[in-house]
Amino acid sequence: MSASAPVRPIEFRNTALGATIAVLRETEPARLADELHKMLGGMPDFFSGEAAVLDFGGLAEHPARIDWAGLLSLLRRYQLQPVGIRNLDPALVAGARKAGLAVLDSAEIHDRPAAESPRPAPAPQRVEAPAPAPLPAGTLFIDRPLRSGQQVYARGGDLVLLAGMSNGAEVIADGSIHCFGPLRGRALAGAQGNPAARIIATNFGPELVSISGVYRTFERGIPEAIAGRGAQVRLTTGQDQTLDIEPLQLD
Incomplete structure (x- = not known):
């Protein structure tokens, strides 16, 4: 009987809208740094500036605090641009907002598992409030x-x-x-x-x-x-x- 694959501390998924979802099962930047280096081969421009939503639904338990500066700096090292969070303990949301992240629990983001090696995706997610359709010029x-x-x-x-x-x-x-x-x-x-x-x-x-x-x-x-x-x-x-x-x- 083959052993099950180890659970990774971070996993990347794509969405139907093109955003990258970073599913976090660990929040300590030092521990995530080793995993990202192995996953991405140390390539500093792997994601080429793609936007990402950080999903904390995979945490076994939520930490008392998150080092937002260290976490975001680590992800940006690989040219990933975190723009929002979801499934985060409400006690930690204020810190996420202070770090410049949008709360997107109500956003329509449908993710699908990525391949063994994550693939970069071009565009970020949508948001909530109803709004008029954009003009052809994109405004x-x-x-x-x-x-x-x-x-x-x-x-x-x-x-x-x-x-x-x-x-x-x-x-x-x-x-x-x-x-x-x-x-x-x-x-x-x-x-x-x-x-x-x-x-x-x-x-x-x-x-x-x-x-x-x-x-x-x-x-x-x-x-x-x-x-x-x-x-x-x-x-x-x-x-x-x-x-x-x-x-x-x-x-």
């Missing part, structure tokens, strides 16, 4: 205010918010995000790993902004020069990727 227009708890995802293009969004709302776009109203809540642009994406708002006041997986939070408040004013967020590439936030001249 999604939202002409109503987004309330707390609502999520909108512009797959494959830009997102334009004509009426702004409230704290607790979340918007994700593969391209740029343009907000002609109060920008509150969480705004994640370049979700597929596009470093050229930008976030532009006429009234800047978000809880979190992210471009291509690089994020910034504002627990200590918005800088006075841009609080409630027009501002632009873009990613500075180089040895160290950082988010630059600068005032917009709207006059």
Whole structure:
């Protein structure tokens, strides 16, 4: 009788929508690093910037805490861009949100097992809130205010918010995000790993902004020069990727 295959601490699956699902049975970055090196042959660009949803449903028991900085850094080492989580203990969700990850338990993501060696997948998942169909050019227009708890995802293009969004709302776009109203809540642009994406708002006041997986939070408040004013967020590439936030001249 043949022995059953060992259970891997991490497993990758593809979805019908093209996202990569990383099923985690271990959360310690050091332990996962050895497994990823064996699985991916040490290839630092294996995933080529694909977006991923981290699925914690495979954990035997949820840890007291997760080293989000270490975990995300490890995955990005292989050019995987984590954009969301699902099946996570509610006690740990706040930490995931602070790390710039969307909560996607209600998202329509149907995964299927990948082959023995994971195959990269091109596009991230969808999200929750109902929205008008995108225009052929790939731009999604939202002409109503987004309330707390609502999520909108512009797959494959830009997102334009004509009426702004409230704290607790979340918007994700593969391209740029343009907000002609109060920008509150969480705004994640370049979700597929596009470093050229930008976030532009006429009234800047978000809880979190992210471009291509690089994020910034504002627990200590918005800088006075841009609080409630027009501002632009873009990613500075180089040895160290950082988010630059600068005032917009709207006059």
